[in-house]
Amino acid sequence: MSLKWNDHNGCFHPDSAFDFLPGEQLRALQLQRLRATVERTYSNVEFMRKRMDAHGVRPEQLRTLDDIRRLPFTDKIDLRDTYPYGLFACPMSEVVRLHASSGTTGKPIVVGYTQGDMETWKNVILRSLAATGMHRGDILQNAYGYGLFTGGLGLHYGAEALGATVIPISGGNSDRQIMIMRDFGVTAISCTPSYFIHLIEHGASMGVDLKTLPLRIGVFGAEPWTEEMRCFIQREANIRAFDIYGLSEIIGPGVGIECTCQNGLHIFEDHFLFEILDPKTGAPVPDGEEGELVLTTLSKQAMPILRYRTHDITRVIPEQCDCGRSIRRIARISRRSDDMLIIRGVNVFPSQIEAALLKVEQTLPHYQIIVRREREMDEMEIRIEVTAEVFSDRVSEIERIAKRLSHAVESTTGIRAKISLVEPQTIQRSEGKARRVLDLRKLDEQKNPL
């Protein structure tokens, strides 16, 4: 095995050693941990015991890693149904931390951590940040929200453990974000990619060009983003932008990270077992083919999760990464199986629309996709904010851009969309996740249940 150490600038952290575990040892460790996890779940979580019994599977039947396919799936609905502590595998006296999702519909989902889980979480974040080239001496502005959301606190302890200087600024208050970024000599930032794009714009409006700051690393996640967005961010802020992957149900951020090769996300396989399955049949897809990411925790104690359906679409990259890590990679997640819009029978993903808009405008405009059903026909409208770059004093020029946008969307998705140019700042911004899609068809159905 050849290792390329040069991308670490002599700052290799010993905890990263597990990233390079030889395949055979890794599989053995995974199997040992999987068995322990399934046993623990079966003995301590009534909900899961009943489900496994109904499935006719017992923990001792797990002899190889492939036997995981005998286990039933877990889905988000199960976390709702067992709200708040129904999937906990330990007494509350051992739980040292609770987090919860924002819960836009009904009850949130609750996740718990033992002291051991906190150590695991710290470990995967440390290894994530180290993989991006971050090290002791870096000053990290952690602009993920602190609180019930796992982003802020999750990054926090791992970054401290790495030895970085952490600024726990949390999300929001863009004036202060820019001021602190400039005044504190910030070299790394973590937040959602859409919020960082907002910060680039906001900095410009304050006369601060992020390109001129010492900022060099961005760790972005908590929402799907595209290669085009990465190019935009890297160009406009002169940093390297890394994709971090995670979900509260599994641990929070730190399930996977891009290394400095920026070619897929390494999954921390010693703690998380992943499968790529056909979302319809649940059968594994051949290596390299797209499917739904399904995750099993291998080290979690408070809340072990078996075969969690993430609804994130990706594929495994089977080749060894140039960085030398032996833990495998998945391709960047740019869409979700439940993110897909079916318009007039055609599958449309917001990421396709985004790519089309970027092709025409070069920079990423703020946009929103609105889907309506009018006279039994699905209509897609894309509202796009006019920027100073595309605005012209001539009507014909603006109409020409609208036509080009319309053409780009139609050639990418096969669907003709109504393009509506709107004034700047009129599409609702969120400091966290951007609300890109408004599917009004669902609302209509709820109003008229027939």
Add this chain to the structure above:
Amino acid sequence: MKIQQLSLFLENAPGHLATPCAVLADAGFNILTLTLADTQGFGILRLILREWEPAQRILEKSGFVVKVTDVVAVQVEDRPGGLRKLLQIVEQAGVNIEYMYAFTVRCGGKAIMVFRLDHTDQGIAALLGSGARVLSATELYALAG
């Protein structure tokens, strides 16, 4: 001889014209003249005002996309054929008119044509050469009183 005109992007929806006007009114700026080019989906509001530089800053701060465009203001003889003469001069110079609009000023009820040309300098030269009364910014604002 060029006049700076501000152009704003507006959505074609109720209430969208009022906001920029309110922003300028609150700042105490008087609009000399304006015109609105509209389509089904959007409009372009074109404004001429003495304080165009601070006005541009304030409008941009209020979230509008603003472009500064050079236009030409010409006093037109208020009699039949007055406009045609101007158009002939511009046409003969091979200059294209992208759009134009007219307004009258308070002092003496004079009529002013505003032209947006594809070749502004060439157009101004032709108009001046043919004796047309092209107004400088100072003259225009003075006429407006």
